[in-house]
Amino acid sequence: MDKSQEYARRWYILAAVLLGGIMGPIDASIVYIAMPAIGGFFSADPATVGWISMSYLLVLGSFLLSFGRMGDIWGFKRLFLVGLLVFVATSALCGLAPGLGWLVFLRALQATGAGMTMAMSPAIITASFPPNERGRALGMNGMAVALGLALGPTLGGLLVDTLGWRAIFYVNIPIGMAAYFWCRQILPDVQSRQRQAFDWPGSLLAFFGLGALLLFASRGQALNWSWPILLLGLAAVVLLVWFIRLEKRIDEPMLDLKLFQNRTFSAGNGAALLNFMTQYIIVFLTPFLLQQLMGYSAGRAGATMTAFPLTVLVVAPLAGALSDKIGQRGLAFLGSLICTLAAAALSDLGQPAGPADVAWRLSLFGLGTGLFQSPNNSAVMGAVPRHRLGIAGGVLSTTRNVGMVLGIALGGAVLSARQVFHTGGLNPFLSALQDAYLVAMLLSLVATLVCLLTKTQQARQAQNGGKGA
Structure with a gap:
């Protein structure tokens, strides 16, 4: 055609x-x-x-x-x-x-x-x-x-x-x-021209392994990391290792592990995982800052929080279009770097801060997120052959959801632990929030460095022999 x-x-x-x-x-x-x-x-x-x-x-x-x-x-x-x-x-x-x-x-x-x-x-x-x-x-x-x-x-x-x-x-x-x-x-009606079988054992292992991992991460703190939740975490590790070993052995695996030999695919998913962990530490904890420390109503706090997605709404399509012309790596790196600076700025917030002080920091984080996500997603999806687009999209979506759950779990754990550490200070809750934002900043900094491992794919290169879609 x-x-x-x-x-x-x-x-x-x-x-x-x-x-x-x-x-x-x-x-x-x-x-x-x-x-x-x-x-x-x-x-x-x-x-x-x-x-x-x-x-x-x-x-x-x-x-x-x-x-x-x-x-x-x-x-x-x-x-x-x-x-x-x-x-x-x-x-x-x-x-x-x-x-x-x-x-x-x-x-x-x-x-x-x-x-x-x-x-x-x-x-x-x-x-x-x-x-x-x-x-x-x-x-x-x-x-x-x-x-x-x-x-x-x-x-x-x-x-x-x-x-x-x-x-x-x-x-x-x-x-x-x-x-x-x-x-x-x-x-x-897009589907592979190759006749393929579905890997039911691998699918079951992935389902139970990922489910156990997400439940362990999300409920561990609430259950005080008691022995049942630790056993669940151990079970998640065993199931996921079993899954990887199975995928290496069979002819038609559910997850083609050879995809991860592609540096752009691996680095792009790794950077996405860290970015979503950063994002959901901020999204999870900032409402507590607004309502418990600044005394906002739920409605006013929600309105302030929209500064983040509204900025992404404007920036994401522009960044995606620009990445088609100049490549993805530079934009993803710049976006992740801006996210790092935004998390650092949030960690510097004090109690006298007003709505504008929070909103511009969230908008800055939205700017970085919009610049990072579209080019990074384009690089990941462009790094796989056409008959692997479905599983590539599944990996990218899984990365996002695991990052969300891990970010919320990590943010909550840091907040609780550091609040105990700062007991006796002027404002233990504020100090603990600042520490959690610093953890988000460190995660984003690592994501920024990982972005440098991807290979940029400009439109002309992709058309002249890239193996993407």
Whole structure:
């Protein structure tokens, strides 16, 4: 097929994918706003209500690798459409949930639908665009994620106040069905031409290994690192080592470990992991700074926090388009460096700080994140052959979700430990927050150095023999 014909509908394809993909970020941020109302309705304590999000994150992070591989075998379009239907159906059931236990269970099922669309989105976009426009398209995908995260708290507050908490799940139904019918019409049926088998043993080991790791990281502190949680951590290590050994032996592994021999793929995923850990230390801890130390209401704190995703919304597509012209490494390095400076600036905040002092630091972090993520994602997805785009997207999405959970766990652990250390000082909580921001800065600094290991891929190089999509 002529290249001009192959890519003719690329912008329509992108718009359809973004419509389907934006529901996940909206749903993730909208639920946090509704948790107090859900807890009050079911007369549940905050720790119990927290499983509404925890079940979602655990299942999402555990299944992404499997969904990526399924896309390579059975087709990106088929899996994306199934994901949309599962997400819409479970959203409706979440709104009808008769009890908290049912809601936690249905959120876990909802995560399987979100995981299918999340793993397939970068693969579909990469396959649908020529190398010289890949960064721009992935940047617009990053813009949609940021828009969803920014819209969620505002939309959630409005729905909870006017229609009740069940409405936050019903809002997915019209968006999801519109996305399904559009995607069914417009998405290309991209799948490997090679006949491949699915690695079920590897999929099960990855699911239980990643699930155990995420549960260990997220619940360890709450359970005081008691022996059951330590055993769970040991089980996670054993399962993941077993998974890697299995993948090395079989002919058609779920995760082709040869991908990690590509320096750009390995370094890009490593930098992404560290960046998301940095990001979620900041996203998790800053609301405590705003509400407990500065006395903001939840609404005012939420409005201040939007400085971060709104900046990403503007910067991500511009950085992606620029990376198509000048390459990815320099922009990713600069973005990660700015994130490092923003984390250092947050660590310097004192109690007399005002909303503008926090907002410009969050905007600076958003600038760095927008500059880093789009070029880095483009470099990672451009480093793999076409028949491995699905698993590459799954690895990238898994990296993001593991980074989120590890960042929240690390931020909470540092805050608790350093608060005890600073007992007797003028303000132990503020000092502990500053230390946690310094840890975020160090993680971001390492990510910045890792960015230098990637190889830049300019459009002309990619067209003249790069092995990307």
